[in-house]
Amino acid sequence: MVSILKRSLAIITILIIGYWLAVAMSHVPFGQDKMLVGQYYLNHVKDQTGAINAVTAIVVNYRGFDTLGEVTVLFIASTGVGALLWKRKRERTARVPGSVVLTTGTRFLFPFIVLFGAYIFIHGHLTPGGGFPGGATIATGFLLLYMAFTVYEIPHKGFEVTEGLVGMSYVAVGLIGLLIGSYFLYDWIWQTWHVGTVGKLFSGGFIPIIYILIGLKVGTELSGIIDNMLKEGVSGND
Amino acid sequence: MNCISCINYIIIGIMVLSAVFAVEWRDLLAAVVGMAAVSLFASLLFFFLQAPDVAMTEAAIGAALSGAVFIFAIKRTRRFETEEEEKPGWWVRW
Amino acid sequence: MIEISAYYFGAIALIMIGLYAVLVKKNLLKMLVGLSIMETGVNLLLISIGYINGKSAPILSEGIGPKQAVDPIPQALVLTAIVIGVATTAMALSAAIILYEKYGTLNIEEIRRLRG
Numbered sequence: 001m002v003s004i005l006k007r008s009l010a011i012i013t014i015l016i017i018g019y020w021l022a023v024a025m026s027h028v029p030f031g032q033d034k035m036l037v038g039q040y041y042l043n044h045v046k047d048q049t050g051a052i053n054a055v056t057a058i059v060v061n062y063r064g065f066d067t068l069g070e071v072t073v074l075f076i077a078s079t080g081v082g083a084l085l086w087k088r089k090r091e092r093t094a095r096v097p098g099s100v101v102l103t104t105g106t107r108f109l110f111p112f113i114v115l116f117g118a119y120i121f122i123h124g125h126l127t128p129g130g131g132f133p134g135g136a137t138i139a140t141g142f143l144l145l146y147m148a149f150t151v152y153e154i155p156h157k158g159f160e161v162t163e164g165l166v167g168m169s170y171v172a173v174g175l176i177g178l179l180i181g182s183y184f185l186y187d188w189i190w191q192t193w194h195v196g197t198v199g200k201l202f203s204g205g206f207i208p209i210i211y212i213l214i215g216l217k218v219g220t221e222l223s224g225i226i227d228n229m230l231k232e233g234v235s236g237n238d
Numbered sequence: 239m240n241c242i243s244c245i246n247y248i249i250i251g252i253m254v255l256s257a258v259f260a261v262e263w264r265d266l267l268a269a270v271v272g273m274a275a276v277s278l279f280a281s282l283l284f285f286f287l288q289a290p291d292v293a294m295t296e297a298a299i300g301a302a303l304s305g306a307v308f309i310f311a312i313k314r315t316r317r318f319e320t321e322e323e324e325k326p327g328w329w330v331r332w
Numbered sequence: 333m334i335e336i337s338a339y340y341f342g343a344i345a346l347i348m349i350g351l352y353a354v355l356v357k358k359n360l361l362k363m364l365v366g367l368s369i370m371e372t373g374v375n376l377l378l379i380s381i382g383y384i385n386g387k388s389a390p391i392l393s394e395g396i397g398p399k400q401a402v403d404p405i406p407q408a409l410v411l412t413a414i415v416i417g418v419a420t421t422a423m424a425l426s427a428a429i430i431l432y433e434k435y436g437t438l439n440i441e442e443i444r445r446l447r448g
Contacts, residue, residue, distance in 0.1 A: 010355040018348045022334050030337035031385035038405045042398040054390035054404040055291045059411060070412045077419035084426040128290035132415045136298040143306055218415060222303060225422045229310040250342035257346055257369050261353040266361050273365050280372050287379050288389045289407045295414050304368060304418050311361060311425040315432040319359045
């Protein structure tokens with residue numbers, strides 16, 4: 001009885017919230033030009049950053065400090081998963097090995113998945129994608145390895161070292177901009193030298209460098225989250 | 239009215255329907271599959287809304303990694319929403 | 333009668349369904365499923381605000397000038413929010429696993445009763 005009362009109260013609350021949202025959104029016209037700062041970015045993205053993909057330029061160049069904060073949040077979440085699920089002795093508990101189709105397909109497909117992820121984050125300033133989807137694609141490849149083989153584990157030592165080094169070099173690339181007399185995360189490659197032509201692979205200033213770092217960071221951290229979620233603590237007597 | 243131009247209405251309808259199923263199914267494994275379906279259709283809508291970057295990210299993360307993380311959690315806890323549904327025969331109904 | 337676009341309607345419907353799961357359901361994992369659906373709805377709402385009729389993706393290759401592209405800022409926001417979302421969801425799931433190992437149940441009313 002109480003549960004029916006509670007449920008109907010919740011439904012009434014949700015309907016009121018939905019009505020408010022609908023009324024608010026009915027004043028925001030769909031599909032019409034509402035850009036203010038976005039138009040400025042679109043007008044100046046080619047000569048200010050050297051990138052073609054405006055989304056990438058905003059994520060890395062115009063709002064690079066924001067992205068550094070996001071990467072920090074990702075690092076903290078990954079560390080939190082590791083800390084919450086910490087046990088003295090942990091191992092994988094999968095008993096059923098993958099079928100022949102799964103193991104053979106994984107052996108065949110894994111290099112191509114990693115290659116595709118690397119392609120996505122190296123070409124982030126030219127094509128859709130960038131560090132975040134590329135890193136997620138690489139993590140999906142490691143997920144496939146975990147699914148297929150019962151004893152597989154990621155190389156923990158190398159992954160932790162890569163994670164730390166990549167995070168440090170993101171800050172280091174930002175600090176170089178500060179050292180040459182400008183602000184933190186200043187695009188020192190494009191603004192001072194104009195390396196490369198717009199539209200080719202070697203262009204875009206420090207966007208490819210930062211996105212390679214972000215791709216490696218996201219890939220290693222999501223793989224670490226998968227590893228931590230999958231391994232269970234064993235209650236051994238030793 | 240041809241149905242090529244109204245494909246986005248169909249996809250929005252399927253997306254909302256799978257969201258309702260994801261919330262209402264009592265088998266948590268099926269609910270997670272419904273959630274992954276919501277992410278997949280949302281990624282199609284992102285592509286229709288001219289956001290290919292977001293569509294790629296949502297397809298890689300929402301449909302693959304998020305569902306995998308939920309399935310690992312279900313593997314370490316229990317599969318059904320309430321305790322009395324663990325008995326066989328219950329999983330046929332919602 | 334309010335008139336809103338179909339994309340707005342889908343996004344608001346996803347937010348409402350997720351909120352219903354968070355408020356009504358008692359299973360912790362089901363509440364997290366609802367939270368994840370709500371996050372997808374919010375992302376869809378942001379992207380559909382940035383859409384402009386007849387314009388194409390903000391990739392300024394040949395033939396696409398600055399006047400023919402949609403708003404890139406919501407896309408840049410949502411791009412990072414999705415990746416952060418899965419990491420924080422994984423952290424919430426690990427907390428749920430810890431709760432299950434300690435109390436042996438995922439029902440939040442049971443967990444509340446067992447406190448003390």
